[in-house]
Each structure stands twice: as structure tokens, then as C-alpha cells.
Amino acid sequence: MSPPKPSGSTRAGAVRAVFGSLGARTVGALAVLLVLVSLVFLALRLLPGDPAALVLGEQAPEIERALLRARLGLDRPLGVQYARFVAGLFTFDLGDSLARPGTSAFSEVWRALGPTAALASVAVVVGALGGITAALLSVGPWLGARREWAHRGIVVVAATPLIAFAPLLTYLLAVKLRWVPLPGDPDSGASGLLFASGLLAIPLGAQVARIGRAALLDQAGAKFLDVARAKGGGALRVWVVHALPAAFSPIAVVIATQLGALLGGAVVLERLFERPGLGTLMLNAYAARDIPVLEASVAAAGGLFVVAQALAALASAVIDPRTRPS
Amino acid sequence: MSTRALRSAGYAAPAFVVALGSASFALLSTRSPTRLSLDHAWAAPTAGYPLGSGDAGVDILALAVHATARALGMAAVVASFGFVVGTLLGATAGLRGGAAQRWLLRACDLTQSFPTFLLALAVLSAVSVPSRWHIGAVFCLTVWAPFARISAVQARVIAQAEFVQAARALGATRATVVGRHVVPNLLGPVAIQLGTAAAGIVLGEAALGFVGLGPPDGVSLGALLEQGTLSMLRAPHVLAVGAVTVATVSGSLQLASEGLRYFVSGAR
Numbered sequence: 001m002s003p004p005k006p007s008g009s010t011r012a013g014a015v016r017a018v019f020g021s022l023g024a025r026t027v028g029a030l031a032v033l034l035v036l037v038s039l040v041f042l043a044l045r046l047l048p049g050d051p052a053a054l055v056l057g058e059q060a061p062e063i064e065r066a067l068l069r070a071r072l073g074l075d076r077p078l079g080v081q082y083a084r085f086v087a088g089l090f091t092f093d094l095g096d097s098l099a100r101p102g103t104s105a106f107s108e109v110w111r112a113l114g115p116t117a118a119l120a121s122v123a124v125v126v127g128a129l130g131g132i133t134a135a136l137l138s139v140g141p142w143l144g145a146r147r148e149w150a151h152r153g154i155v156v157v158a159a160t161p162l163i164a165f166a167p168l169l170t171y172l173l174a175v176k177l178r179w180v181p182l183p184g185d186p187d188s189g190a191s192g193l194l195f196a197s198g199l200l201a202i203p204l205g206a207q208v209a210r211i212g213r214a215a216l217l218d219q220a221g222a223k224f225l226d227v228a229r230a231k232g233g234g235a236l237r238v239w240v241v242h243a244l245p246a247a248f249s250p251i252a253v254v255i256a257t258q259l260g261a262l263l264g265g266a267v268v269l270e271r272l273f274e275r276p277g278l279g280t281l282m283l284n285a286y287a288a289r290d291i292p293v294l295e296a297s298v299a300a301a302g303g304l305f306v307v308a309q310a311l312a313a314l315a316s317a318v319i320d321p322r323t324r325p326s
Numbered sequence: 327m328s329t330r331a332l333r334s335a336g337y338a339a340p341a342f343v344v345a346l347g348s349a350s351f352a353l354l355s356t357r358s359p360t361r362l363s364l365d366h367a368w369a370a371p372t373a374g375y376p377l378g379s380g381d382a383g384v385d386i387l388a389l390a391v392h393a394t395a396r397a398l399g400m401a402a403v404v405a406s407f408g409f410v411v412g413t414l415l416g417a418t419a420g421l422r423g424g425a426a427q428r429w430l431l432r433a434c435d436l437t438q439s440f441p442t443f444l445l446a447l448a449v450l451s452a453v454s455v456p457s458r459w460h461i462g463a464v465f466c467l468t469v470w471a472p473f474a475r476i477s478a479v480q481a482r483v484i485a486q487a488e489f490v491q492a493a494r495a496l497g498a499t500r501a502t503v504v505g506r507h508v509v510p511n512l513l514g515p516v517a518i519q520l521g522t523a524a525a526g527i528v529l530g531e532a533a534l535g536f537v538g539l540g541p542p543d544g545v546s547l548g549a550l551l552e553q554g555t556l557s558m559l560r561a562p563h564v565l566a567v568g569a570v571t572v573a574t575v576s577g578s579l580q581l582a583s584e585g586l587r588y589f590v591s592g593a594r
């Protein structure tokens with residue numbers, strides 16, 4: 001734990017340094033993203049067989065296939081197609097959806113982005129708050145000897161896979177007991193969203209609690225906590241106001257590393273509840289070989305992931321000066 | 327056997343039971359996970375079908391066991407691949423240090439946090455019919471990262487240990503130092519990751535199968551879970567079998583990982 005270097009000690013310098021290291025990481029992630037989207041781009045064009053036949057069916061007359069090929073630009077040289085594709089990524093124009101002619105692929109993506117963003121962001125908030133609460137309970141004095149139980153609970157929940165408990169809980173709570181509405185129901189509204197996000201938040205919360213507990217225990221013997229106690233601070237003040245901010249940076253890191261898993265979980269839940277969203281859009285586009293929509297949605301989901309990761313790194317740098325690169 | 331070995335074996339026992347049980351059932355029993363009998367569609371458990379029937383009358387017992395055996399088989403192959411490739415990459419970068427190590431750790435960061443689902447979608451859209459091999463290849467793209475990270479850090483520590491310096495002082499060549507001293511001492515800490523990686527692959531495969539990116543024959547834990555959710559109302563037993571199977575397989579692998587950790591480090 002070395003003191004921040006002079007360049008990072010002023011706020012402006014710190015922000016510059018953070019953006020420098022963020023920049024390097026973001027460029028790496030964007031490069032991977034470009035490779036992925038290019039793979040999707042190449043998939044349709046390099047697979048054996050006529051892509052137009054794949055979309056329209058083998059029975060389609062040649063004239064219709066030729067029209068479709070022209071519309072998708074498939075009759076041009078591959079290099080030209082690729083250049084237009086990369087340009088389209090930056091101008092948000094990858095052509096029209098094949099499944100729904102007349103709708104641009106990116107407008108389909110924007111429509112799907114809302115429900116997924118709501119699901120994921122509520123899950124991050126609920127998971128972070130729940131995980132931090134569980135971590136505090138497992139180290140603080142409130143539960144007495146039973147705090148070991150909180151710890152065991154965290155370990156067990158962290159080891160239980162979402163894909164196993166989400167359908168079971170849905171069956172129990174939404175189908176058998178009818179305590180919550182099925183989140184796929186368009187009328188389910190806020191409580192449906194909250195239930196789905198709650199399911200998605202459980203694995204995230206368990207990871208946050210695991211890491212948060214370890215980070216809080218690291219601080220447990222620190223002198224500054226003794227000072228806070230000597231000043232007459234109660235347990236709540238000591239742990240929440242003094243210990244928690246010092247443990248925040250590992251928590252932000254674990255949230256950032258769980259974002260990829262969170263996206264996978266969101267896809268599973270959207271499929272489980274037949275809820276509209278980015279995952280449903282991607283899977284449908286994959287099944288129907290709706291290539292413009294598939295390309296646009298993979299690009300959007302990956303871009304969202306990169307942005308969210310950068311935000312998590314930024315948040316941890318703002319709150320904890322030790323994580324600012326010097 | 328020492329108590330430590332016994333205790334570690336106890337942790338690993340569930341995984342062995344699951345693996346050996348499912349593999350021998352899949353090889354020896356004549357029950358087929360793909361044979362359909364429409365009369366029995368979604369039927370509740372009976373003496374002939376102890377776990378009941380699923381979509382189009384498929385035998386749920388056979389489906390669950392075959393899917394488990396195949397998931398474990400894939401997890402074993404992919405995790406071993408990650409172990410070998412990751413250890414080699416990590417040890418090399420760790421011993422070189424400097425920029426090589428920095429770049430490797432950065433690549434690990436990226437690979438470990440990137441959404442597997444997007445990766446799978448991109449790779450699988452490049453094949454006309456995704457097979458079990460293609461799905462395994464998707465996991466191979468990312469599985470090496472945790473192994474590489476641990477071995478890079480560990481190699482750095484070992485390279486500075488006194489016994490390695492002694493070996494150097496005695497005139498050992500670089501290859502001897504790496505082969506005789508660094509790699510053998512590396513294997514324990516890195517092997518701990520095997521169980522965790524295998525559990526991750528089983529769950530990843532189940533998740534992909536659940537959303538429809540599974541092998542075309544439908545024999546996967548994800549397909550079993552999907553059948554369970556589709557028939558939640560008329561045949562809840564299918565969902566129960568699917569969820570319990572997935573949780574048992576991944577849980578036993580995580581326990582085995584814990585056993586390995588205990589065996590290597592001796593700490594609980």
C-alpha cells in the first residue's frame with residue numbers, strides 16, 4: 001500500500017491517470033469485440049451454401065434470392081462488404097432486419113436494450129446492496145455467534161448455480177404459491193421486473209458478500225477502526241462509515257468481473273420467462289439467421305459490457321485513491 | 327494414508343461417484359436418452375421409468391445420466407486443455423517477468439470477464455450445425471486464463487526461492503531449473519483450479535443448452551432443464567430432476583476442488 005505518487009495526488013492528475021489505464025483496458029476489450037463481430041460477419045458469408053437460400057428457404061425462386069443478395073450487398077467483393085460493415089458499426093447502420101423488413105437492425109436492438117438494461121441494472125443494485133449487507137452481518141457484532149451461519153449461507157449460495165435454482169424458485173413462488181407474477185407476463189410490471197432481477201442478483205450478491213467479507217476482515221484489526229471506536233462510534237458507524245469504504249475497491253472489482261456472467265444470466269432468465277430483451281433478440285436472430293440483427297446485437301451487448309466495466313473501474317478509482325494508477 | 331489424504335479424498339468422493347456412476351450407467355445400460363415413446367409423454371415416475379418421462383416420452387433417467395456423463399467428459403477434456411496450455415503460458419510469462427507477465431495478466435483479465443455467451447454465439451454462428459466439439463472449442467478459448475494467472479504469479483515466487491537459486495549456483499541450465507524445480511512445484515497450486523474450471527464448464531454448457539445453443543441430439547443438462555421449464559405445469563418432476571442434477575454435478579466438482587486445495591496447501 002504505497003502512498004499515491006504526486007501525479008495522482010491532485011484530482012485532475014488522478015482522473016487523467018485513471019483514464020490512461022482505462023483506455024488501455026478498453027482498447028483491448030474493444031479489439032476482442034471487433035473480432036467477435038467480424039466472426040459473425042464472416043459466418044454467413046463464408047459458410048458453404050447460398051446465404052439467401054438459408055434465409056428464404058431452398059424453394060425460393062432464383063430472382064428473389066438475387067434480390068436479397070443485392071439488398072444485403074452480398075454480391076460485392078468481400079473487402080468492400082467488410083469495409084461497409086465496419087463503417088456501419090460506427091454509424092449504427094447495419095441495414096434492415098431480414099425477419100422484419102423495413103425495420104433497421106439497430107432500431108430492433110435499441111428496443112430490446114431497455115428491458116435488458118433494466119433487468120441488469122436493478123440486479124446490480126440489489127446484488128451489491130444485498131451482498132454488502134450479508135458481508136457486514138457476517139463480520140459485525142449484530143448476529144453474535146450466529147454470524148458464522150451468515151458466512152456458511154454465503155458459501156452455499158455462491159456455490160448454487162442460477163440455472164438450477166431460478167427455474168425451481170419460479171415454479172415455487174410464481175406457479176405454486178403465486179406470490180409473484182411471472183416476469184414474462186407483459187402485465188407483470190415492476191414486481192415482475194423485481195422478481196427477475198432478484199433472481200439474477202442472487203449469484204452476484206453471493207460473490208459480492210464473499211469478497212466483501214474477506215475485505216472487511218482485512219480491515220478488522222486496523223488502527224483507524226480503533227480510533228473510530230475510541231471516539232465513541234457505535235458498531236454501525238465503525239463498520240459502515242469507516243470499514244466499508246476501505247473495502248469498496250475489491251467489491252467494485254468483483255462486480256466488474258461478474259458483469260459477463262450477469263449478461264449470461266440475463267439471457268438465461270429472458271429465455272426462462274420468455275421476456276423480451278437483448279438475449280431473446282440475439283437468440284431469435286441466431287435461429288432465424290437474421291444476420292444484420294445478430295451483428296448489431298452482439299456489437300451492442302459487447303459495447304454495453306465494455307462501458308459497464310469502465311464505469312466500475314472509474315467508481316472504484318473515485319472512491320478509493322489507492323487504486324488510482326500512479 | 328495420512329489424515330490429510332483421507333480428508334481430501336472425502337471431499338473428492340462425490341465427484342468420483344457422480345463421474346464413475348454416470349459413465350458406467352451410460353456405457354452398460356441399454357436405456358437410451360433419445361428413444362421416444364409418445365404414449366408416455368410427460369408421464370410421472372413409475373417402476374419402469376423411475377424418474378418419469380419427458381418431451382415425447384423420453385426416459386428422464388437415461389437423459390439425466392447420459393447428459394451428466396457427456397458434460398463431465400467435456401469438462402474433463404476442456405479443463406485438462408486449460409491446465410496444460412495455461413500452465414505453460416503462465417510459467418513462461420512468469421519466469422520472463424516484466425512486459426510478458428503484464429501482457430499475459432491483462433489478457434487473462436479480459437478473457438475471464440468477457441461474456442462467454444457472446445463468444446459462444448459468435449463462434450457457433452460460424453458453423454451450420456453446432457456439435458459438442460464446437461461447444462467444447464468455445465470453452466477452450468477462455469479456460470486457460472485462470473490457470474495462466476495462477477501459474478504466472480506462482481512461477482515468479484518459485485523462481486526467487488532459495489532452492490532455485492541454489493540449483494542455479496550449482497550450474498543447472500535454464501531448462502533443468504524450469505523442468506526439475508519450477509514446474510513440479512507449480513503443479514499443486516495450479517491443479518486446485520481444475521475442479522472450479524470443470525464446474526464452470528458444466529454450468530456453461532448447461533446454460534448454452536438451456537437457451538438453445540446445445541448439441542443437436544438434445545442430450546445435455548441444459549436441454550433437460552429446458553424440458554423441465556417448458557412443462558413446469560404438467561410435469562414438475564422433470565424440472566426437479568434437471569435442477570437437482572445440475573446442482574449436484576457442479577457442487578461435487580466444487581467440493582473436489584476444495585479437496586485438492588486442502589491436499590496441496592493443508593489449510594482449510
